[in-house]
Amino acid sequence: MADGKEIGPATADLRRDLEAILLASGGPLPIELMLRALSLPESELGTVEALLNDLALEFPPAGPRGFVLRRIGGGWVLQTNPASAEALAGLFKLPDDSARLSNAAMECLTIVAYLQPVTRPQIAEVRGVNSDSPVHTLLDRELITEVGRSQAPGNPVLYGTTRRFEIMFGLNGLSELPPIDEFALTEAEKENLRTRLGLLSAPD
Amino acid sequence: MDLLEVPLLEVIQRYLDDIEEREVEAHWDEMTEFLLLMSVLLEIKSRLLLPDIETTTETELTPELAREEFLNRLFTYSQFKAASMHLRDRGIAESAAITRAPEATPLRALPSLDSLAGTADSLELRRRLLHLLEMRREPDANHIAPVTVDLRRQIRLIRDALAGCGRFSFNTLFGQEEPAVQAVSLFGLLDMLGRREIRVSQRDLFADIIVSVGDRARGT
Secondary structure: OOOOOOOOOOHHHHHHHHHHHHHHHOOOEOHHHHHHHOOOOHHHHHHHHHHHHHHHHHOOOOOOOOEEEEEEOOEEEEEEOHHHHHHHHOOEOOOOOOOOOOHHHHHHHHHHHHHOOEEHHHHHHHHOOOOHHHHHHHHHOOOEEEEEEOOOOOOOEEEEEOHHHHHHOOOOOHHHOOOHHHHOOOHHHHHHHHHHOOOOOOOO | OOHHHOOHHHHHHHHHHHHHHHHHHOOHHHHHHHHHHHHHHHHHHHHHHOOOOOOOOOOOOOHHHHHHHHHHHHHHHHHHHHHHHHHHHHHHHHOOOOEOOOOOOOOOOOOOHHHHOOOOOHHHHHHHHHHHHHHOOOOOOOOEOOOOOOHHHHHHHHHHHHHHHOEEEHHHHHOOOOHHHHHHHHHHHHHHHHOOOEEEEEOOOOOOEEEEEOHHHHOO
């Protein structure tokens, strides 16, 4: 089959097999891995992708079904419908990884997500405080990883976010992060802050 | 509020109060950072208090530059802080969904070993064998909420039920509970029975247990 000579399974069978693989995978499954599992050549990628998009319409977010099919972390994943969280919580422990991160760790993670590749001193510069401890926490939890070395003096380590980060926050790539400018203070808020701190610029 | 009038002592006292209030539950990262933030504030205050001192080097901050830098830092920091709050909300929303755990089913993303029989590439065979061995994992039961049950709590429940009406049916009180809770409640009954605190009766084997106040509890 890998040589592309054999014809792939019928669409209905393929759809059934895809559903089975997605249910059993336990995490986002890249489409390339699905092709390998189904012994399909790369030329069938479009067919599989179309079927997955079709399935996603059948299991949409906030839909009436118990499952939702989503694209996160560079793969497709079948998850329980968030609307059923209360019912699930009665029997299962829902994941709370992001809630357990301290505010400091969340800020560092956000800085890495937006500014990556970024060094530890750059993170500290944005936050105004030493950030070694939260950075270690994020490394331990595999939410960030070393992605290289900066050319700056001392060649500090550069950090970037991981696939685990994207999965935890339901992102299918960093482009899904809202632009950082959306979170900037308005001019009125800046002026208000200046006034409250008694730091209004002196008139010329 | 003028930055020059920020009462550092008061801020530090409130910080200490906060530490005592939160005890060991506090985030030590945040506490340490608070101290560092205070030191930055102290440095800026010092510069503002001594505005007329001539700077000796080009890189040294003037009070005006210190103000601008302080504000720019605040603005940038507040931007990322707001973004981090958005990200946290997103993470919390994500935690409402569960992805089915693969349990002990090993992932066979690679060709079967049969298809590798006779392969000339021994290194490839070794790599794939190691990969298959690494894919075996212990069942993950973290998603199952643990049932917590305490013997003393169950005894307390039994006492409360008896205090109310003098007798009760075991199935009525504990019939809807998890098996582990029922078992511990039964141990509670045995304990109280041994101390003659209760009396029990049962019509048939495995039938419902009727619990009533014992001789000792009645004070006889």
